[in-house]
Amino acid sequence: MPDAVSLLPILWLIDSARYVVAASLMTAVLAVFWRAGLAERKLQARRATAGDIGREVVLSLRTTLVFALVTVAVLIAARHGWVMIYWNFDKAGPLYLVLSLAVMLVAHDTWFYWTHRAMHHRRLFRLFHRTHHLSRTPTPWTAYSFSVPEAIVQAAFVPLFLACVPMHQIGVALFLAIQIGRNVMGHAGVEIHPPAFAPGRWLGWNNTTTHHDLHHETGRYNYGLYFGWWDRLMGTEHPDYRRKFAAFALRRRPVKAEPAE
Numbered sequence: 001m002p003d004a005v006s007l008l009p010i011l012w013l014i015d016s017a018r019y020v021v022a023a024s025l026m027t028a029v030l031a032v033f034w035r036a037g038l039a040e041r042k043l044q045a046r047r048a049t050a051g052d053i054g055r056e057v058v059l060s061l062r063t064t065l066v067f068a069l070v071t072v073a074v075l076i077a078a079r080h081g082w083v084m085i086y087w088n089f090d091k092a093g094p095l096y097l098v099l100s101l102a103v104m105l106v107a108h109d110t111w112f113y114w115t116h117r118a119m120h121h122r123r124l125f126r127l128f129h130r131t132h133h134l135s136r137t138p139t140p141w142t143a144y145s146f147s148v149p150e151a152i153v154q155a156a157f158v159p160l161f162l163a164c165v166p167m168h169q170i171g172v173a174l175f176l177a178i179q180i181g182r183n184v185m186g187h188a189g190v191e192i193h194p195p196a197f198a199p200g201r202w203l204g205w206n207n208t209t210t211h212h213d214l215h216h217e218t219g220r221y222n223y224g225l226y227f228g229w230w231d232r233l234m235g236t237e238h239p240d241y242r243r244k245f246a247a248f249a250l251r252r253r254p255v256k257a258e259p260a261e
């Protein structure tokens with residue numbers, strides 16, 4: 001399939017743009033609202049260095065190349081009928097698109113939780129996941145800072161899901177947008193979620209920045225991506241999560257602010 005392979009540069013560009021735009025937007029939001037209250041919501045006293053951010057950008061652009069290679073494989077597989085992406089609403093309407101997108105997000109959260117926990121096993125950690133944890137203090141640029149083996153694990157979800165569930169191309173595009181959006185929010189380093197995201201409140205089933213930041217800070221607990229269900233079910237929610245989110249988002253205790261950069 002030479003024409004699918006010839007799309008590789010443009011696919012790499014699109015995936016890289018998705019990352020750069022999302023991380024830049026998050027960085028801009030943090031800069032604009034820093035003095036308006038976000039400084040008090042910075043989760044770690046430590047600051048990511050310029051070297052950290054440079055490494056994260058380079059590794060993330062390598063990850064988007066892996067994603068682009070997997071997308072080429074998906075296009076080839078789609079032509080053979082091994083995965084199902086459709087392009088019109090003849091067979092399934094917008095309601096199916098919304099439902100299949102919801103199923104895809106729940107399935108991805110499950111894939112992420114269990115592969116993430118597996119990659120923390122001492123026999124797998126060094127090869128798969130150590131690279132991501134070089135970022136002790138995450139920044140929006142940490143989003144795709146993976147080793148190549150981890151990038152392959154992360155990329156494998158989409159073809160595996162599409163082999164089981166047909167998706168409209170808009171559904172896949174929305175999935176990719178939500179995925180990078182939630183990813184940069186989780187790595188923002190500053191609690192940007194409103195109090196409604198506190199566990200027990202009406203949006204509390206979603207993870208927050210504090211949730212994933214604690215994972216980076218401690219290297220344990222909080223393995224989930226979008227939702228807290230698996231961590232609560234498996235007893236892997238960080239014992240300090242609820243107190244820390246309350247401290248930073250609900251202002252349950254005074255938090256020392258750091259000066260802006």
Ligand SMILES: [Zn+2]
Pocket residue numbers: 116120129133215
């Ligand atoms: Zn981890």
Ligand SMILES: [Zn+2]
Pocket residue numbers: 132138142187212216
């Ligand atoms: Zn992370």
